[in-house]
Structure formats: structure tokens, C-alpha cells
Amino acid sequence: MKILLLAPHPFYQARGTPIAIKSVLEFLGERGHSVDVLTYAEGADVEIPNCTIHRIVRVPGLSNIRAGFSFKKVISDMLMVGACARMMRRTRYDLVHAVEESAFIASAIRRLWGVPYVYDMDSSLAEQMVETYPSLGFCFPAFRRMEGMAVRRSIGVLTVCAALEDIVRGHDPAKPVGRVEDTTLLTDGGSDGGNEVTLPETDGRPVAMYVGNLEPYQGIDLLLEGFRHTLTDVPDAKLVIVGGRKNDIAHYRGRAEHLGIGGSVVFTGPRPIQVLTGLLRQADVLVSPRLKGLNTPMKIYSYLDSGSAVLATRLRTHTQVLDDQMAYLVDPEPAALGRGLAELLRDPALQARLAASAKAYVRREHTPQAARRKLEAFYATMEARVRKDGP
16 A cells, blocks of 8 residues: 555654654555655654655754644644645555544545545543643543544544543444554663663662653652652662753753752763663663653553563553552652652562563563554554555
């Protein structure tokens, strides 16, 4: 098939959604499909067999586009509409693979050109809007109806977790749904890269580590406030925070100083995926303090595969994958997180037990091979649907 994939984000970047979309593109290319990708101007060019990357026009000031809703994203999506229309006039596509909010563009394409689309739902747009802007709570029913329209007009929906699958079923119980969770990014035997990322500032002390962006929904404020409680019981502990933009790091470094824990918190900045295996193994405990969102953080699968213990907030974003046998789950408030982290840092036997259970689980359920099998089953259904119905 000739497929148009709409990726409304900077592509490629080494973070959640772009990593997942790169995997989908590699899958589609290996399956013999010819794929045109339309994405933002920002991002690194990558070579993927049978895939051609097209970008919207570069506009001064339209860069450093963050995850989540923003004015820059709105402008970029508007530019995508025009670029998409031009591509549709030039090329006859059999299918559109629409990621996130581009499903609304794909819905219009289906009305105008009759081309069916798959809705790649990495999050609930309705939930995301209201969580980001609580004052828009009164608009939630309207946002939910728009989301439902995008689901119903698609020929199938690809989700990354059980919570999103439930939302799809609520909109259209009969809609074909493929649930393909993210996978571990760690490599076997790890070309470890650990020597490149040794953390001398930890000096052999107990290490709690967070890896990821520093957006508000990730719960970094909760982590810092909780770690202050941890230091009461484990005064020599170190918190290592990996990732984030320079301005975010400066903000949270200031926050740590304000809390009086600046000397116990290390900000490393971003690190390449290639050193992730060695990096995670240097932690005694890996922490995911996320507060918002329904989708499970991609980092969780690599955390589970690392051989280090995992601590996470007891929210559905985590509990749809994690349970008390493989992770230390805590209520999303500072004292609970701090006490839990202290207990885990002081108990090597508990760390080992949780880590072993976690690794066995992720190697059984969330390998790249398992994800590929699920994706193959979903796309076999979509291909049959396209052949049967035609555009």
C-alpha cells in the first residue's frame, strides 16, 4: 500500500512518541509498504527503508516544540493541514496513519478524498487538554465528542495501553482496536556505555534516579518534595535526574535549592539512548513520579528491564502495567513517596526481589518482538479492510 503517516511532533527526537513512530515506520517499511511521512520542520533526519520524510515549512521562532499542547503546536498543525492537502493532490494514497491530533486532519481527508485512516492514539486529547488547562473543564464534553468523532470515522485505532483502549470502546464498542504497548529500549548484554556515564558525584551512595523530560505532568515537584522526606531517613542518598531542557533544569535546580536539598540532587541533562542500559544499572531505585496522563510512560518498560528496583505513583498510568510484585507503588503525595523511597533504598533484598520479578515480566510481555506480533495482527486487519472496502 501507499501510506501517508501524519506525525504532528518534531521527528526524529529521542523521546516517547517519536521513538514509537520510528518503530511503526520500520515495521511498515519492512512489510513492503511505501510510506510518506509528514511531520514538523524540527527534528533529525533518519533513514528508514521505504519511507520518505516530508516536513512543513520552517518558520522563524517555531522551534523547541515541547510535548503536549502549546501555541507553537497549534501553528505547526495548521501548517500541516496545508502541506497535507498538497500531498493528497499529488499522490493517491491507500491509507492514512494519523498520530494523535492529526486524526482530525485525517477525518477531513476521508471526507474530501475518501481515503481511510488509522487513528494512532497515544493519549486522550480530551483528557490532555483539561489536565493542561483546568479552566477548560467546562469544554470537556465537547472535547470528548470530537475525540469520539475521530474514533468512529477511522477504520481502526491503535492504542498504547488499556486505559486508552477503554476510551475507544466507550466511543465505539465495535471499532477494531490494536493495543501495542511500548517496549524496553535496553539492549542485551548492553554495550554498556556505563563508563561514559559514570556518576562520580554519587560517590557510592544510595542512588535514586529519574530519566525523562521535565514537563509538569511528570511530577518532578512531587519527586523533589518527596526526596526531602527521604533524606530524613537516608541522609547520604543521592537523587540523579537525567534529561530535560536547560531552562527546566535551571528551574528544578532552583527548586531543589529552595527545599534545602540541592547538594543531594544531581542534574545530568539529556543522555543518548545508547548509554541507557549502563545508566539505569547505576541506580538502586528508578523512580516514575508521574501525576497526570492515562498512557504508561515509555520509560517504565526500560526501568523494569534494567535490573534495578522501580518506585512509581499508584495511579492508573502505572497500575495498568505495574503491580506490587514488581514495583514499589506509593500514593502521589510527598510524604508517601519519600517514605517509600527511603524504605526501598534501605532494603537491598526488597530491591532485588522487585527487580527480578520486573525483569521476568517485561521480558515475557513487552519485548520488541511481542510488540511486533501485536502490530502485525492489527495491520493485517487494516490491510484486509482497505482491500475489501477500497478508498
